[in-house]
Amino acid sequence: TPKFPIFTQEEVAKHRTLADGVWVTYKGGVYDITDFVAVHPGGSKIMLAAGGALEPFWAMYAVHGQEHVLEILSEYKAPRA
Numbered sequence: 001t002p003k004f005p006i007f008t009q010e011e012v013a014k015h016r017t018l019a020d021g022v023w024v025t026y027k028g029g030v031y032d033i034t035d036f037v038a039v040h041p042g043g044s045k046i047m048l049a050a051g052g053a054l055e056p057f058w059a060m061y062a063v064h065g066q067e068h069v070l071e072i073l074s075e076y077k078a079p080r081a
């Protein structure tokens with residue numbers, strides 16, 4: 001039994017606003033970061049990645065290449081309770 005459900009890219013792409021929920025992907029995983037958006041140290045720039053992949057943005061903002069950032073992300077693995 002897989003630990004997490006499978007989501008399609010199409011389903012992720014429907015979640016790009018606070019009202020619909022904000023989902024992103026990272027290395028094949030899906031994260032519901034809706035509750036993190038308001039506390040993101042980099043402010044609303046995070047919404048540029050809403051509904052899609054984090055990788056291109058984290059490649060530009062190397063501050064994310066730290067263990068503590070991945071720990072935060074891991075707390076938001078979808079689906080959230």
Ligand code: HEM
Nearest residue numbers: 024033040041042045046047048049057061063069072073
């Ligand atoms: C800073 C997390 C997405 C832009 C940070 C920091 C964390 C974080 C923890 C502070 C790091 C530190 O100083 O040690 C996250 C998470 C994301 C995310 C968990 C996705 C779920 C994004 C995206 C962008 C972005 C998509 C840009 C499009 C920035 C910028 C900073 C920052 C510019 C530096 C803010 C500053 O120090 O002035 N992020 N981030 N972040 N983030 Fe993100």
